Amino acid sequence: MKIAIAQLNYTIGDFEGNKEKIICHIRKARKDGAKVVMFSEQAISGRPAYDLLNDIVFLEKCNETLSEIAKESSDITTIIGLPLQIDNSTISAAAIIHNGKISRFIGKQNVISRDESYHLARSHGYEFVRVEGRNIAVVLGSDIYSEHDFGNDVDVIVRLKSTRYSRGIIEKRYDFYSKIAYKTNSNVIAVNQLGGQTDIVYDGSSFVFNRKGEAVALLKSFEEDYAVFEVDSDMPALRIPEQDKARNVYRAIKLGLKDYFVKNGFKKACLGLSGGIDSAVVCALAAEVLGPENIHVLMMPSQYSSDHSVEDAVKLAETLGIKYDIVPIPGIFDSVNNSLTEVFSGVDQDVTEENIQSRIRGVLIMALSNKYGYIVLNTSNKSECAVGYGTMYGDTVGALSILGDLYKTEVYELARHINRKGEIIPQNTINKEPSAELRPDHKDSDSLPLYDILDAILYRLIEENQTIEEITTAGFENDTVHKVFRMLMANEYKRYQFCPVLRLSTCTLGTDRILPLTYNHSCLL
């Protein structure tokens, strides 16, 4: 028996577009002689739909679309995910369509995702579907984690899922499912969603493991894909390819950025190019994904900018072939300071004046955006967001942050990947010491630990959820760990108003990690 797997890119609420894709793949599967065709979790609606999941009009459209899909499902069993209204609540369900008729729904039991734990009710969990004498266990999303015993009679476990990309997850998934397949002596199929959804990237990477735990089908990562699996045939075992973390991050960002523009109907982007590493990486990625003709950057040097800043930025812009303008900010800076002379009389210069520069840049880049309808790309990184080393309404500006979930050291890694075939990002941008250039001879290391130390501590605090004690025991300096911890805990208010951050790690600040804004900061010490 053949089972077809359709790994597709859906748009939330685009019922017509999603339906067309789905029906096209049902036809393809039938043509390929498949008896079953499966789609991901919430394929009909797109995901995560947030409050739309509890909107009656939205849920009715899901149902209507399902009925239309059912009509196209003759001579095949279609297994497809959708949000479903049951009594007065919504569940995540798989519709089982046998030969054109919706025969039943299987609901997700464990609703553990932060994006929908409020919206979805708990349902009954996996059930068996019988097709051509085979027992297929249909499992939704996270139910697979709680259920490792499907009995002896199971031929195929199919999991409908929509799991976002996070650094290192693809290899872990393969490993996990290989073991499930071997332990349960079943074929295991997972079909994942694909595509960007504002801050989320569904990486696809759907797969089939046979009863021996061998991979026999590996669908593409970061691209739509389709495959047919013949149950218990002797499809040859595939070697699971080595995963290159920098390359995967690079591909994830490209997909997330592209879909953000495509699905919102946007075309052109703008950003501020400082000559530093972060904006250079954002710019190179944007030019590649959106096309150099769709990028317009501003260089906005101040009196504290070093000579090489504009030089490096111009060099990158010319290499990429993008439009750029140089708009020096000292005139505006003076004008702001003059206006405030009386208000600030008798008080020394301090961080206020540094922030004014950053916010003037925010004003200029937003003006460019408003004037020409460009979308502003944010250029902050995760290290800065974590410790609050950035100016609100200056550095936080943008429609989307594509580096906000990458530590500074990971941004360098990405820069080297972008330059893998030759210099795109100027070597000087990569080599020079990081600086916000907001005062004379300013260096990031004036206020922060060196980035390799900072990032290592942050990674342990955020991704590994280690305690201060564990980190100092591992050899990090006590004072430094305490300082970083305090900065991390005290800057939630800045992250609260930050623009959406493309989620690339296992713990994205602001979405996967949320603190109160008012609390006793020493309560975890």
Place this chain on the structure above:
Amino acid sequence: MKIAIAQLNYTIGDFEGNKEKIICHIRKARKDGAKVVMFSEQAISGRPAYDLLNDIVFLEKCNETLSEIAKESSDITTIIGLPLQIDNSTISAAAIIHNGKISRFIGKQNVISRDESYHLARSHGYEFVRVEGRNIAVVLGSDIYSEHDFGNDVDVIVRLKSTRYSRGIIEKRYDFYSKIAYKTNSNVIAVNQLGGQTDIVYDGSSFVFNRKGEAVALLKSFEEDYAVFEVDSDMPALRIPEQDKARNVYRAIKLGLKDYFVKNGFKKACLGLSGGIDSAVVCALAAEVLGPENIHVLMMPSQYSSDHSVEDAVKLAETLGIKYDIVPIPGIFDSVNNSLTEVFSGVDQDVTEENIQSRIRGVLIMALSNKYGYIVLNTSNKSECAVGYGTMYGDTVGALSILGDLYKTEVYELARHINRKGEIIPQNTINKEPSAELRPDHKDSDSLPLYDILDAILYRLIEENQTIEEITTAGFENDTVHKVFRMLMANEYKRYQFCPVLRLSTCTLGTDRILPLTYNHSCLL
């Protein structure tokens, strides 16, 4: 048997401070001859603690604090809420302390709050506690909604809760519990939390209804309070006071604002005063709550500001006795425009220049904040936030928005309440037609329906969750309803980066109502 009810103001993670308050009230209750003393849900930790609810260090501190409280609970039964780690998850529990020993925990079953549906696991629900021969059903939070049959043997139903204030809720609660008490033939006691927690105001308003459904104890709203109830005594029935909505909103804002400052250790605030109604109301409230000596405002007129704008603003500032500075923005505006001359050459003036003015004001007010350590109060209202009638990084700036959950018409209502004993907010500010004054002869009604129409439609869409069809059927113009609906659905991206909004309605945008940022906007039409 006497039961004491302690309605207290806790701070998240301030275990020492919370413990002291709690122990002080245990002693007081014992002195008053009470056999039981009860505290609200998650009293030990404060609430909502978000991810701290799953932090081991935080949970251990909860446990330690509970042990210390238990030691002080001899000769009385203490019923107190805390987050509790059970296996690898956290539940919201009531600890039952009999004579100094923690005898057991009762866990919350229905976790329905958006603030903790991700963090808390489902527990078993209400249980009985026997004290002095009486059966007390201990219920946590929302479990009361699913459980109306406690059997015949119940003497008292006690509910530990932490329910936030929302417009109209207090009267509804009284009504609901009066019925529960009558139907179950039990005494019903609810003890609520009190105080502001960034965007939340716990209004207190704890109460006791007797078996006849009569109120026999009504604790204060918006203040800490304490009361003792004698079970099945003939305490006289109280008349439930009429609730004045404008007055309750006013008191809620004052409490929320005060606690935001007190609990964060802040003292001084600043804001931009335009001469319009919104900033005038924020300013009057801030001066009242924080003291006029702690308020510093900027008037930032542009060439489009009318003469009365600064006059009205100055009049208010002088009435309140607060510090003010007038910082005209045309110089900075020209400087920004000059810098962009080449970049914008050949393109007409448009909304870009309007936004630049708003963002310059953001730069100035943030500079004032940075220089003197003031906290910026945002001055937007809910009508604007709903339809996106505001400039990102200009109108959205601030640490806290105290009017962002009030429709424009409700802001006027509040202004009249503030002026109830005499003119504080200038009558001209209340009388004049609303205008953002960003271009010559600008009126809000150039782009928006009149506010009484706009607010009525928004209320139906947001608070009442009505469909477009229902609203047009009710008599609103079809085109207007569609326009408002589209604006509401299309501006989620602006709300995403908005500052925290004090929640005063039953559906606060951005926290109680969350849409995807990328979706097919016509999917609900």
